[in-house]
Amino acid sequence: MFENLSERLGGVFDRLTKQGALSDADIDTALREVRVALLEADVSLPVARDFVKRVAAKAAGQQVTKSVTPGQQVVKIVHDELIKILAGDGEPEPLKIDNPPATILMVGLQGSGKTTTTAKLAKRFKDRMGKRVLLASLDTNRPAAMEQLAILAGQVGVDSLPIVKGETAVQIAKRAKIQASMGGYDIVFLDTAGRLHIDQMLMDEIQAVRDIAEPRETLLVVDGLTGQDAVNVATEFDGKVGVTGVVLTRMDGDGRGGAALSMRAVTGKPIRFVGMGEKMDALETFEAERVAGRILGMGDIVALVERAQETFEAEVAERMAKRFAKGLFNMNDLKGQLEQMMKMGGMQGLMGMMPGMGKMAKQAEAAGFDDMMLRRQVALINSMTKRERANPDLLAASRKKRIAAGAGLEVQELNRLLKQHKQMADMMKKMGKGGGMKAAIKQML
Numbered sequence: 001m002f003e004n005l006s007e008r009l010g011g012v013f014d015r016l017t018k019q020g021a022l023s024d025a026d027i028d029t030a031l032r033e034v035r036v037a038l039l040e041a042d043v044s045l046p047v048a049r050d051f052v053k054r055v056a057a058k059a060a061g062q063q064v065t066k067s068v069t070p071g072q073q074v075v076k077i078v079h080d081e082l083i084k085i086l087a088g089d090g091e092p093e094p095l096k097i098d099n100p101p102a103t104i105l106m107v108g109l110q111g112s113g114k115t116t117t118t119a120k121l122a123k124r125f126k127d128r129m130g131k132r133v134l135l136a137s138l139d140t141n142r143p144a145a146m147e148q149l150a151i152l153a154g155q156v157g158v159d160s161l162p163i164v165k166g167e168t169a170v171q172i173a174k175r176a177k178i179q180a181s182m183g184g185y186d187i188v189f190l191d192t193a194g195r196l197h198i199d200q201m202l203m204d205e206i207q208a209v210r211d212i213a214e215p216r217e218t219l220l221v222v223d224g225l226t227g228q229d230a231v232n233v234a235t236e237f238d239g240k241v242g243v244t245g246v247v248l249t250r251m252d253g254d255g256r257g258g259a260a261l262s263m264r265a266v267t268g269k270p271i272r273f274v275g276m277g278e279k280m281d282a283l284e285t286f287e288a289e290r291v292a293g294r295i296l297g298m299g300d301i302v303a304l305v306e307r308a309q310e311t312f313e314a315e316v317a318e319r320m321a322k323r324f325a326k327g328l329f330n331m332n333d334l335k336g337q338l339e340q341m342m343k344m345g346g347m348q349g350l351m352g353m354m355p356g357m358g359k360m361a362k363q364a365e366a367a368g369f370d371d372m373m374l375r376r377q378v379a380l381i382n383s384m385t386k387r388e389r390a391n392p393d394l395l396a397a398s399r400k401k402r403i404a405a406g407a408g409l410e411v412q413e414l415n416r417l418l419k420q421h422k423q424m425a426d427m428m429k430k431m432g433k434g435g436g437m438k439a440a441i442k443q444m445l
């Protein structure tokens with residue numbers, strides 16, 4: 001599916017990783033090529049643009065890690081951003097199939113693979129989770145489609161709702177629900193009618209079914225080969241009937257893969273599964289990491305950079321722990337801490353991460369303890385000489401004046417910083433004696 005994209009990116013990064021030092025122009029050129037490669041894979045323009053922008057920002061701000069080249073670090077950044085674009089931030093919640101019977105509404109255009117996917121999912125839930133599954137086709141316009149679902153149900157060994165001629169989709173949905181409750185089923189799939197195009201009548205029908213069936217999940221099946229069209233279809237369906245997840249079919253084909261890359265960013269809906277063939281077991285859970293790996297095909301480099309980063313952080317932690325244990329905590333150490341805080345989203349970000357700190361964050365802000373303060377403090381430290389940073393005791397009144405003026409700030413503010421430094425240095429000394437320091441620092445990194 002991603003062969004072309006993979007090949008293109010491979011070419012770009014092969015060149016980049018072989019170079020020792022990278023200039024801004026090198027990175028610019030590479031990222032321009034990445035953007036073209038994404039667009040050629042049919043990724044939507046805003047998504048491709050945003051992707052490259054994020055990679056560029058991260059590449060500019062990265063720490064130089066020993067034993068890997070800057071190019072290899074760029075590969076790792078691209079890898080991480082690919083995962084983000086495929087899956088959004090954080091893990092998706094599990095499918096809501098508890099509290100039996102759970103109704104799953106299957107929607108999508110005709111020919112997208114909806115009926116096939118319904119049967120594949122039924123098989124999956126039965127085989128892997130031991131669920132009792134009932135399938136019902138609501139495609140009253142196409143008796144052949146209803147029969148097809150019944151046949152597939154038989155093939156995968158689950159039950160299907162007996163076909164009653166002349167019923168409306170809503171009537172079938174009601175009957176399926178009753179049957180699911182009475183028959184002790186865990187999951188009931190409602191395979192709605194598909195059309196060649198989205199039309200109002202179809203949407204009205206699906207809405208009516210949805211209101212009766214109260215589905216726990218509404219899964220949209222789209223043809224992955226149709227690229228950006230697949231994403232447009234998803235946006236339309238979501239606007240009209242509300243979609244909770246997407247299944248991309250025909251990912252075994254030679255499409256360009258753009259649908260997978262744009263889907264989450266454009267629609268905000270998670271891709272749950274991908275269809276990988278016509279057989280009933282050709283369905284995979286969508287795993288962003290695996291897909292990103294497939295696209296980039298540079299797992300070795302990613303692993304290498306991860307290891308180097310871990311080692312680097314461990315070394316820094318070790319070095320700092322040793323210093324602190326000896327009661328050493330100079331201005332360079334403080335600067336490192338302040339910059340670390342800024343990297344973690346500043347005061348607000350840090351406090352937001354800790355439960356119950358929301359109110360305190362507001363108070364701190366009111367007291368002028370904010371990100372601007374962090375930046376001012378770093379500016380003050382930058383204004384000190386090397387010797388002063390290593391030994392703040394040197395700071396007599398005249399030096400203080402010079403440092404404050406250098407940062408464009410008042411001496412008062414410098415005094416506050418020095419006091420804060422002293423408190424921290426004392427604390428470090430105490431903690432250093434108590435041990436457990438290395439772990440504490442590692443957590444901060």
Ligand code: GDP
Nearest residue numbers: 110111112113114115116249250275276277278
């Ligand atoms: P529906 O009209 O949306 O219900 O579509 P169907 O389920 O009838 O599928 C249409 C065709 O696509 C059938 O021939 C399926 O075998 C095929 N199909 C469905 N999913 C996949 C897939 O993931 N890969 C491939 N190669 N073919 C698929």
